[in-house]
Amino acid sequence: MNEAxxxxxxxxxxxxxxxxVFKSILTRGPITRIDIARLTGLSQAAVTKAVxxxxxxxxxxxxxxxxxxxxxxxxxxxxxxxxxxxxxxxIKVNADEIVGVATDLTTSILASDRRPLRSxxxxxxxxxxxxxxxxxxxxxxxxxxxxxxVGVTVSGDVDAHSGIVRESAIMGWTDxxxxxxxxxxxxRDVLVENDVRALTIGEHWFGVGVGTASFAIVTIGRGIGxxxxxxxxxxxxxxxxxxxxxxxxxxxxxxxxxxGRRGCVEAVAGTPAIVAEVSRGHGKDLSIDEVLDLAHRGDxxxxxxxxxxxxxxxxxxxTLVNLAGPELVIIGGEAVSDFDLFEEHLRAAxxxxxxxxxxxxxxxxxxxxxxxxxxxxxxxxxxxxxxNRI
Amino acid sequence: MNEAxxxxxxxxxxxxxxxxVFKSILTRGPITRIDIARLTGLSQAAVTKAVxxxxxxxxxxxxxxxxxxxxxxxxxxxxxxxxxxxxxxxIKVNADEIVGVATDLTTSILASDRRPLRSxxxxxxxxxxxxxxxxxxxxxxxxxxxxxxVGVTVSGDVDAHSGIVRESAIMGWTDxxxxxxxxxxxxRDVLVENDVRALTIGEHWFGVGVGTASFAIVTIGRGIGxxxxxxxxxxxxxxxxxxxxxxxxxxxxxxxxxxGRRGCVEAVAGTPAIVAEVSRGHGKDLSIDEVLDLAHRGDxxxxxxxxxxxxxxxxxxxTLVNLAGPELVIIGGEAVSDFDLFEEHLRAAxxxxxxxxxxxxxxxxxxxxxxxxxxxxxxxxxxxxxxNRI
Numbered sequence: 001m002n003e004a005x006x007x008x009x010x011x012x013x014x015x016x017x018x019x020x021v022f023k024s025i026l027t028r029g030p031i032t033r034i035d036i037a038r039l040t041g042l043s044q045a046a047v048t049k050a051v052x053x054x055x056x057x058x059x060x061x062x063x064x065x066x067x068x069x070x071x072x073x074x075x076x077x078x079x080x081x082x083x084x085x086x087x088x089x090x091i092k093v094n095a096d097e098i099v100g101v102a103t104d105l106t107t108s109i110l111a112s113d114r115r116p117l118r119s120x121x122x123x124x125x126x127x128x129x130x131x132x133x134x135x136x137x138x139x140x141x142x143x144x145x146x147x148x149x150v151g152v153t154v155s156g157d158v159d160a161h162s163g164i165v166r167e168s169a170i171m172g173w174t175d176x177x178x179x180x181x182x183x184x185x186x187x188r189d190v191l192v193e194n195d196v197r198a199l200t201i202g203e204h205w206f207g208v209g210v211g212t213a214s215f216a217i218v219t220i221g222r223g224i225g226x227x228x229x230x231x232x233x234x235x236x237x238x239x240x241x242x243x244x245x246x247x248x249x250x251x252x253x254x255x256x257x258x259x260g261r262r263g264c265v266e267a268v269a270g271t272p273a274i275v276a277e278v279s280r281g282h283g284k285d286l287s288i289d290e291v292l293d294l295a296h297r298g299d300x301x302x303x304x305x306x307x308x309x310x311x312x313x314x315x316x317x318x319t320l321v322n323l324a325g326p327e328l329v330i331i332g333g334e335a336v337s338d339f340d341l342f343e344e345h346l347r348a349a350x351x352x353x354x355x356x357x358x359x360x361x362x363x364x365x366x367x368x369x370x371x372x373x374x375x376x377x378x379x380x381x382x383x384x385x386x387x388n389r390i
Numbered sequence: 391m392n393e394a395x396x397x398x399x400x401x402x403x404x405x406x407x408x409x410x411v412f413k414s415i416l417t418r419g420p421i422t423r424i425d426i427a428r429l430t431g432l433s434q435a436a437v438t439k440a441v442x443x444x445x446x447x448x449x450x451x452x453x454x455x456x457x458x459x460x461x462x463x464x465x466x467x468x469x470x471x472x473x474x475x476x477x478x479x480x481i482k483v484n485a486d487e488i489v490g491v492a493t494d495l496t497t498s499i500l501a502s503d504r505r506p507l508r509s510x511x512x513x514x515x516x517x518x519x520x521x522x523x524x525x526x527x528x529x530x531x532x533x534x535x536x537x538x539x540v541g542v543t544v545s546g547d548v549d550a551h552s553g554i555v556r557e558s559a560i561m562g563w564t565d566x567x568x569x570x571x572x573x574x575x576x577x578r579d580v581l582v583e584n585d586v587r588a589l590t591i592g593e594h595w596f597g598v599g600v601g602t603a604s605f606a607i608v609t610i611g612r613g614i615g616x617x618x619x620x621x622x623x624x625x626x627x628x629x630x631x632x633x634x635x636x637x638x639x640x641x642x643x644x645x646x647x648x649x650g651r652r653g654c655v656e657a658v659a660g661t662p663a664i665v666a667e668v669s670r671g672h673g674k675d676l677s678i679d680e681v682l683d684l685a686h687r688g689d690x691x692x693x694x695x696x697x698x699x700x701x702x703x704x705x706x707x708x709t710l711v712n713l714a715g716p717e718l719v720i721i722g723g724e725a726v727s728d729f730d731l732f733e734e735h736l737r738a739a740x741x742x743x744x745x746x747x748x749x750x751x752x753x754x755x756x757x758x759x760x761x762x763x764x765x766x767x768x769x770x771x772x773x774x775x776x777x778n779r780i
Binding site for chain 1: 557622
C-alpha cells in the first residue's frame with residue numbers, strides 16, 4: 001500500500017470527531033489545536049489525539065515554513081494540510097465538451113484537459129471522460145499514484161448516493177448509472193454529483209463561502225441552477241434534488257421548458273430560450289453570438305428579451321432569498337460575462353419581491369471558468385473522503 | 391439561588407460538547423450514553439463527564455422507573471431529562487387573541503390561558519401578555535418558581551437576536567422592540583420569535599420532526615407561512631427572515647398583498663383574500679363562515695376562489711420543495727380544518743411543478759391547535775437555553 005492509499009484508509013476509518021478535526025484543518029488551516037477545539041466543541045486533548053495520526057500519515061503538518069525552528073507539537077502551533085498528499089480528479093460534463101482537472105487536497109490545479117463532445121450519446125461521453133482521465137494521468141507523471149478519487153458532475157437531477165443521473169435535460173439522459181459505468185472504466189472510486197451543488201461545495205470549502213454562514217450560488221446561461229448553503233452544509237435534498245431555481249414556476253404557463261413543465265424560469269431565461277425568442281422576433285435563426293451582438297447594439301427585440309429574462313431571474317432570486325434567507329447570493333455561469341444585459345432589471349425585480357430584512361442579502365457576480373466547475377467536481381470528491389460520506 | 395436557577399446557570403455555562411449531550415438527551419431520551427456518543431461523535435468518556443453535572447443539577451436522571459433496582463451510572467443505562475426540572479412559558483400573539491401555555495422541559499402543557507385582544511395596539515397587546523403571564527403563574531402555584539424563560543411568537547419578520555418585530559402585516563407593526571418591552575414588564579428572560587419558525591422548532595425537537603432528516607411546515611389560513619428544517623436545524627435566515635412562502639411572487643401582479651408587494655401567494659390564498667374575492671363576486675360583504683358555507687354547498691364563485699387559492703399554495707409548495715428538497719411537508723394552520731376545499735387542486739399543482747425526484751416529498755396535513763402554536767413558542771425558549779444561543 002503506498003502512502004496515499006494508507007492516508008485514504010486512515011480517513012475512511014476515522015471517527016466522527018477525527019473527521020471533524022481533519023475538516024477544520026482542511027478548510028480553516030493553518031489553525032491551532034486550540035482553535036480547532038473551539039470550532040468543533042471537542043476537548044483539546046481529543047484534538048491533539050486526532051491530529052497525531054493525521055501528521056503520521058503525511059496528511060497534516062505542524063512544521064510550517066515560519067516555525068521550522070520552533071517546537072513542533074505545541075498546542076499553540078498552527079497545523080495545516082499537506083496539499084500534495086493526495087490528488088483528486090474533477091470532471092465537468094457539458095453538452096458539447098468535457099473539462100477535466102487534477103487537483104491537490106485544496107483544489108489547486110495540477111493538470112487540466114478539455115475535449116469537445118460530438119454528441120451527448122452516453123458511449124461517446126464515457127469514452128471522452130476516459131480519454132480525459134488518461135491524459136490527466138500522463139500529465140501528472142509520478143503524482144498520478146496519489147489519485148484517490150474522481151468527481152464527475154452533470155447538470156440535472158443527480159443521485160450522488162447511487163451515482164445515477166436520474167434526469168438531465170441538457171444531456172438528454174434519464175436514469176443513467178454513470179457512477180457504476182465510470183467506476184468500471186476508470187478503475188477508480190467515482191462520485192457523480194449535480195454540477196451546481198458541486199460548485200457550491202467547492203466555494204464553501206475552498207472559496208468565497210469559507211467563513212460565510214450562508215450563501216447561494218445561482219448560475220445563469222444555458223441552464224439556470226442554484227446551490228444553497230445553510231446550517232453548515234449545502235442543501236442536498238432528501239431525494240437528491242434541491243436548488244432547482246431554473247424550474248420554479250415563475251413565468252407564464254404558455255412557456256414550455258426543455259424539462260417538459262410549464263412556466264419554468266429556464267423556459268424564459270435560459271440561453272436557448274433567449275436565442276429562440278429573438279430569432280422568432282427577427283423571423284430567422286440567429287446564433288447566441290448574433291443575439292448578444294444585437295442586444296449590445298440596442299436592438300429593441302433583443303433588449304426586451306434580455307430584460308424579460310433578467311426580470312424572471314431577479315424574481316427567482318427573490319424567491320430563493322425569501323425562503324432560505326442567505327447572507328449572500330453569488331451569480332455565476334457562462335452568461336455572467338454579459339451581465340450588463342441583465343443587471344438593471346434583475347436587481348429591480350429582486351428589490352421588488354425580496355421580503356423584509358431578507359432583502360439585505362447582497363447579490364454579487366463571479367465569473368466561474370469551466371475549470372472552476374471541474375474544481376467543484378474535485379471538491380465534492382474531497383468532501384466525500386473528508387466527511388466519510390456515502 | 392433555587393434549584394431551577396442553578397440548573398439554568400449550569401446550562402448557560404455549558405461547553406459546546408456538554409450542550410450537545412444535553413440536547414441529545416432532551417430530544418432523543420431515554421438514550422444510553424453509548425448512543426449519545428454515537429450521535430454526537432464524542433467519546434464515551436466525554437459523554438459520561440458531561441452527563442454527571444446534569445444529573446447533579448436534577449436536569450437529567452438515570453433512575454428510570456424500569457431500572458430502579460439496577461445499577462445507576464452504567465454506560466448501558468438509558469438517561470432521560472427530568473421534565474419537571476424547569477418550566478417555560480410560551481405565548482402566541484394573534485391579531486385577535488393571546489394564547490399562552492406553561493410547559494415542562496418537553497413542552498407538555500402544565501397550564502394554559504387564552505384571552506381576546508380588542509385591537510393590535512401595542513399597549514393593549516403588552517397588557518394582555520402580562521395578564522396571561524400572571525394567570526399562568528397563579529395556575530402553576532409553587533411550580534412557578536421554576537419558570538426560567540418566556541417565548542413569545544408573532545407572525546412576520548422577527549429578529550430573534552434583538553427581539554425586534556421588524557414587520558408584521560397582521561399586527562400592523564413595524565420595528566417594535568417587543569423583547570425589550572416584555573423583559574421589563576415580565577421581569578423574565580424573553581425570546582421573541584417568528585411564529586411559524588417556532589412551530590417548526592417545536593416539531594423538530596418534540597414532534598413529528600424528531601428523526602426526520604428534513605421537513606417543512608407550511609401554514610395556511612389568515613397568513614401563509616413556512617418553516618424549513620434542513621441540515622440539522624430550522625433555517626433562520628442570515629438577516630432573521632426565511633420561509634416566507636406567503637410572499638413568493640407566484641400570482642398575477644394585479645393582486646396586491648397586505649404587505650404592499652404585488653403577486654404574493656398570500657394576496658390570493660390568504661383567508662382575507664379569499665373572503666374578499668367571494669364577497670366581490672356576490673356583490674356583498676361576507677364573513678369567512680359564510681364563504682366556507684357557500685364553498686361547501688358548491689357555490690361556483692366560492693368553489694373557483696378556493697381552487698385558485700389551492701393552486702397557488704400547491705405551486706408555492708412545489709417551489710419550496712424544488713429549492714429545499716425536504717423529505718416531508720406538513721400543512722398546518724387554521725385553514726387545515728377545511729382542507730377538503732383545497733386538497734385536489736393543491737396536490738395537482740404540486741405534482742405539476744415539483745421537479746424530478748424532489749416530487750417524492752410527501753405532503754401531509756396536521757391540525758395544529760392554537761395551544762400547539764404556543765407550545766412552539768415555549769420550544770424556542772427551551773432550545774435557546776439548551777443550545778446556549780443568542
